[in-house]
Amino acid sequence: MQFDKPVSLAFIGELIGATVHGNTTAFAKGINEIHKVEEGDLVFVDHPKYYDTCLKSAASFIIINKQVDIPEGKAILVVDEPFEAYLKIVEHYRPFLPSTKPVSDTAVIGEGTVIMPNAFIGNHVQIGTNCIIHPGVTILDYCVLGNDVVIQAGTVIGSDAFYYNKKTNRDIHYKKMKSCGRVVIEDGVEIGAGCTIDRGVTADTLIGAGTKMDNMVHIGHDTTVGKNCLFAAQVGIAGACVIEDEVILWGQVGVSKTLTIGKGAVINAQSGVPSDVAGGKVYFGTPIMEAKEKMKELVWVKRIPELWSKVVDKK
Numbered sequence: 674m675q676f677d678k679p680v681s682l683a684f685i686g687e688l689i690g691a692t693v694h695g696n697t698t699a700f701a702k703g704i705n706e707i708h709k710v711e712e713g714d715l716v717f718v719d720h721p722k723y724y725d726t727c728l729k730s731a732a733s734f735i736i737i738n739k740q741v742d743i744p745e746g747k748a749i750l751v752v753d754e755p756f757e758a759y760l761k762i763v764e765h766y767r768p769f770l771p772s773t774k775p776v777s778d779t780a781v782i783g784e785g786t787v788i789m790p791n792a793f794i795g796n797h798v799q800i801g802t803n804c805i806i807h808p809g810v811t812i813l814d815y816c817v818l819g820n821d822v823v824i825q826a827g828t829v830i831g832s833d834a835f836y837y838n839k840k841t842n843r844d845i846h847y848k849k850m851k852s853c854g855r856v857v858i859e860d861g862v863e864i865g866a867g868c869t870i871d872r873g874v875t876a877d878t879l880i881g882a883g884t885k886m887d888n889m890v891h892i893g894h895d896t897t898v899g900k901n902c903l904f905a906a907q908v909g910i911a912g913a914c915v916i917e918d919e920v921i922l923w924g925q926v927g928v929s930k931t932l933t934i935g936k937g938a939v940i941n942a943q944s945g946v947p948s949d950v951a952g953g954k955v956y957f958g959t960p961i962m963e964a965k966e967k968m969k970e971l972v973w974v975k976r977i978p979e980l981w982s983k984v985v986d987k988k
Contacts, residue, residue: 674703674704674705674763674766674767674853674854674875674876675702675703676701676702676703676704676766679700679701679702679713680700680701681698681699681700681701682696682697682698682699682700682701682734682748682750683697683698685701685715685734685750685762686750688761688762688765689736689750689752689757689758689761689762690752690758691736691750691751691752691758692750692751692752693748693749693750693751694740694743694748694749694750694751695743695747695748695749696733696746696747696748697748699733699734699748700713701713701714701715701733701734702714703715703875704716704759704762704763704766704853704875705732705875705876706850706874706875706876706895707723707726707727707730707732708876708895708913708931709873709874709875709876709895709913710730710731710732711731711732712731712732712733713733714731714732714733714734715732715733715734715735715736715750715762716730716732716734716735716736717735717736717737717755717756717758717759718735718736718737718738718755719737719738719754719755719756719838721739724737724739724741728741728743728744728747729744732747733746733747733748734747734748734749734750735747735748735749735750736749736750736752736755736758736759737749737750737751737752737755738751738752738753738754738755739751756838756848756850759850760850760851763851763853763875764851766853767815767853770796770814772793772795772796772814775788775791775792775793775794776788776792776793776794777794777795777796777797777798779796779797779798780794780795780796780797780798780799780800781798781799781800782794782800783800783801783802783803783804783820784802784803785802785803785804786800786801786802786803786804786805786806787804787805787806788806789805789806789807789808789810790808791808791809792806792807792808792809792810792811792812793810793811793812794806794812795811795812795813795814795815795816795831796814796815797814797815798812798813798814798815798816798817798818799816799817799818800812800818800822801818801819801820801821801822801860802820802821803820803821804818804820804821804822804823804824805822805823805824806824807823807824807825807826807828807866808826809826809827810824810825810826810827810828810829810830811828811829811830811831812824812830812831813829813830813831813832813872814831815831815855815872816830816831816855816856816857816858816872817855817856817857817858818830818858818862819858819859819860819861819862819882820860820861821860821861822858822860822861822862822863822864823862823863823864824863824864825863825864825865825866825867825868825888826866826867827866827867828864828865828866828867828868828869828870829868829869829870830856830858830864830870831855831856831870831871831872832869832870832871832872833849833851833852833871833872834850834852834854834871834872834873834874834893834894834895834912835871835893835894835912836849836850836852836874836894836912837849837850838850850874852871852872852873852874852875852894853874853875854872854873854874854875854876854877854878854894854895855872855873855876855877855878856870856871856872856873856877856878856879856880857877857878857879857880858870858880859879859880859881859882859883859884859900860882860883861882861883862880862881862882862883862884862885862886863884863885863886864880864886864890865886865887865888865889865890865906866888866889867888867889868886868888868889868890868891868892869890869891869892870891870892871891871892871893871894871912872894873894873895874894874895874912876895877895878892878893878894878895878896878897879896879897879898880892880898881897881898881899881900881901881902881918882900882901883900883901884898884899884900884901884902884903884904885902885903885904886904886908887904887905887906887908887924888906889906889907890904890906890907890908890909891908891909891910892910893910893911893912893913893914893930894912894913895912895913896910896911896912896913896914896915896916897914897915897916898910898916899916899917899918899919899920899936900918900919901918901919902916902918902919902920902921902922903920903921903922904921904922904926905922905923905924905926905942906924906925907924907925908922908923908924908925908926908927908928909926909927909928910922910928911928911929911930911931912930912931913930913931914928914930914931914932914933914934915932915933915934916928916933916934917933917934917935917936917937917938917952918936918937919936919937920934920935920936920937920938920939920940920952921938921939921940922940923939923940923941923942923944924942924943925942925943926940926941926942926943926944926945926946927944927945927946927959928946929945929946929947929948932946932947932948932949932950933949933950934946934949934950934952935949935950935951935952935953936952936953937952937953938950938951938952938953938954938955938956939954939955939956940956940957940961941955941956941957941964943959944956944957944958944959944961945958945959945960945961946960946961947960947961948960958970
């Protein structure tokens with residue numbers, strides 16, 4: 674999430690009750706989580722396992738629960754509960770504001786766009802020209818749609834990220850990490866019925882121009898989908914993935930989190946993707962392997978009873 678204008682660290686420190694060390698006169702441009710941080714961003718860390726990663730990241734300012742050596746040019750904001758500090762910042766700059774109208778007064782709708790009955794368009798949504806939003810579609814706050822976008826009935830754009838902070842010293846172990854990111858959908862995208870695309874935790878979930886999705890597709894938070902991709906029904910993609918241009922995912926493909934599928938890859942139906950995949954090849958299976966090799970493997974598996982019978986007969 675980018676702030677409307679840069680905010681002084683002194684103000685942030687006061688807001689979250691932190692002591693500021695290092696470059697104390699600096700201004701933060703926004704707040705981000707570790708997968709998406711950029712120079713000028715705030716990030717929080719509350720576990721020693723990730724201290725070094727955050728301190729060496731692109732983030733300029735780190736909310737942390739321990740005094741540490743400060744990298745040159747950066748600042749730390751020391752507070753007992755960095756996660757709670759994150760929540761305070763989100764609640765201050767991106768508070769939940771209910772909208773009671775089908776189309777919020779703050780939404781911007783382009784010329785030639787059709788919003789059909791029972792659709793809901795939230796606060797500060799931007800929709801381009803010549804789009805068709807079918808009945809029952811929900812487009813939540815701050816989402817952005819380009820031109821010539823079609824969204825079929827019952828789809829939800831901008832639902833919260835499935836993202837939780839776990840602490841076993843709490844009665845409720847999992848506490849929601851409030852989402853303040855967006856979904857950005859580029860020109861010429863078509864999204865089927867009953868799909869869900871989660872907003873980024875703090876940044877954007879992006880759907881590239883020309884991409885087409887069948888019904889019942891789920892895209893997790895902070896995922897970047899390239900241009901001219903094709904996803905068949907019941908594809909599920911976890912958070913913070915990168916799906917490069919011209920990727921095809923056939924029905925019921927499942928993609929694990931924080932991985933990359935290379936340009937032009939084709940994943941055949943009912944396959945599971947657990948790790949990075951090179952582009953330009955066809956894959957199948959769970960876990961996936963190149964489709965030709967997987968089919969050879971299946972032929973040999975099918976022959977196991979025959980081969981075993983020969984071994985037994987020899988005995």
